[in-house]
Amino acid sequence: MARLNWFEASPGAARALGGLHHYVTTGTNLPPQLIHLVFLRASQINGCAHCIDIHSRDLIKGGMSVEKLMLVPVWHEAAHLFSYQERSALAWMRIPRSSGHPFHEHLTTDSTLIRPPIPRASGH
Template sequence: MSTRLDYSKYSSLLKPLFAMHAQLRQSSLEPLLIELVLLRVSQINGCAYCIDMHTKDARAAGETEQRLYLTQVWREARAMFSERERAALAWAEAVTHLGDHGVSDEIYAQAAAAFGEEELVQLNMLVVMINSWNRFGVTFQMEPGRYQAAA
């Protein structure tokens, strides 16, 4: 597979997504929680470039290999993730897979208990943002391996 189109040439069109990403990095959401959500949504969407990027960023932020390997099966490895992380991952999955019935009351209640209103909006924006980036990565077949995490 090779990249179909280098969308980075159109940076002026991407400014809103970059700005959203920067703002969410400054939010009250923990850096490792952010990386877990970005990784999980990218796994769901099959975005190899974003999976590569967010595993590298998570490692650079101090995430363990074991938790990275288990993110895809976090429900079965629930002891490895905090209640807040589990609520965030459930929310991320539900928002990514909206389906005909949206986000269930149970998942909403779990997320609302773990996050205040503002943080829940931040979490939702995080999921919206990575779903948008995944649509670029998958559609244009961005090749994994090119991204270097910040030191």
């Protein structure tokens, strides 16, 4: 089964996503590896094989180990491999789906951290 080409199906949405991508990659002070990690996790959640391939390659080029890359889908079970910032970003990916609150209520004013804090990894 072929995937829908959403650039053709919804050019406006494609432009909006492109604008978001441009802003996140050029208009913030977020580390590139963190951005690629969030992009990868979003691609995994959305089930886009092409995007998973691209973002996985970007993370490996940036120095992420294959061991860590393979455990991104279960990051909460391998928390010792991920920094506090990475765990916060990965948890942030779940907020829009799991929360009854508006998305923006979970961001701080500088959009780099979320509330409430994510627990630190234990004992590893």
